[in-house]
Amino acid sequence: VGEGGQHGDGAAGVGVAGGANGVPYVKVMTDEQLETLRKQIAIYASICEQLVEMHKTLTAQQDLAGVRLGNLYCDSLVNSGHKITARQRWTPTPVQLQILERIFNQGNGTPSKQKIKEITSELSQHGQISETNVYNWFQNRRARSKRKQQNSAPNNAESEADTEVESRSPKEEKTNSEMFQSQQNQAPRAEDLCFQSPEISSELHFVDSQTTKVESMFPSDGRNE
Amino acid sequence: VGEGGQHGDGAAGVGVAGGANGVPYVKVMTDEQLETLRKQIAIYASICEQLVEMHKTLTAQQDLAGVRLGNLYCDSLVNSGHKITARQRWTPTPVQLQILERIFNQGNGTPSKQKIKEITSELSQHGQISETNVYNWFQNRRARSKRKQQNSAPNNAESEADTEVESRSPKEEKTNSEMFQSQQNQAPRAEDLCFQSPEISSELHFVDSQTTKVESMFPSDGRNE
DNA sequence: GTATTATGAATGAACG
């Protein structure tokens, strides 16, 4: 568990996730298993999406009798599905962040795997973490620094406060804006499923009540109010 | 379909899934969350089934003038059904991914140049792809698996939570995720869901059975060969 | 509550 997966839970701190709320939920799957499940769902979402699209195409051409897809409303049974997909990605604690920054500034040449292990061990003393987290952190950190350099160097590196303003990638001419990349729904996301069919409405209603209260059973809210 | 309600295990089914081996896996969700996930999958299966039925009904009514649902743009809409933001990086469609996974698990992982060509040809039916893409994919896939193996095999003893006391052989990373995926490629194959094959229902049923007894496919013992 | 930003994670491609 860990590497290939993500947000390596490390099996530690079982109850820490929701502990603040007094809801230390237990773990019934490994992160890998969870991810796999998630992927399965994504595949089904994709399939459903395709089916829906084709149906719409069909119904658009001729108002076929019997089945009408016209009144599709995006209530979406999986509207709250994102809760299911809720993956608590690792968030470094301030202490961990400081240590990471320090190491990064030290000999940030190549965080070899051995180094990663050491760092992970050290950071484990300050909170939940896994080697994958450390590895990713360094990768991201490096990439970000590099990007900043490229962003300010080629054009004008002066008063231009290019915090994250996309100017121009020196190698690609069609590179889009990076700030535009924020949310671009293109992947088969379950949330995008929008359709309604009388035949399946019963099924949907069945879960509707279930999914509606999913939120309440996921104490993943960071802030308590 | 659309059931998945027989999850009587409740919170008690925490570690029992792994059998009497002694809780070989960690837990990342509560039983309620797991149940909800199961239901989500069941719903998707149900929806797919319903849609397929509807589609068959439609196609049965008339031969459909312009829309031929044989095998054409089933996957295209997922991938290209979006922006002109032509991505320079190849992104496998779900269909392609499934095929690749299947081939990878088949054992044909041997990167034969000839094999690559064949695979590329097959995948070309489901979207733009090149031999390089296939080659890279297999390389990455292999490296990734190996990395996972390296990470999970040597050190399985975690600090606080249940430790890895499974009798699993550390030689192969045939963990749950792997076996999971091998099962995956049997079920949600978008390519098969092109609304002409009655087998789809059975395919979906597969999931149903799976979801109702998720615990049986989670045991880490699985099949490591 | 919604929109935006920051950043952890995933992955195709490239480097050695």
Add this chain to the structure above:
DNA sequence: CGTTCATTCATAATAC
């Protein structure tokens, strides 16, 4: 083949 880079995606954090 193994490792690293670059890009993209998803989500926690945050601003509005």
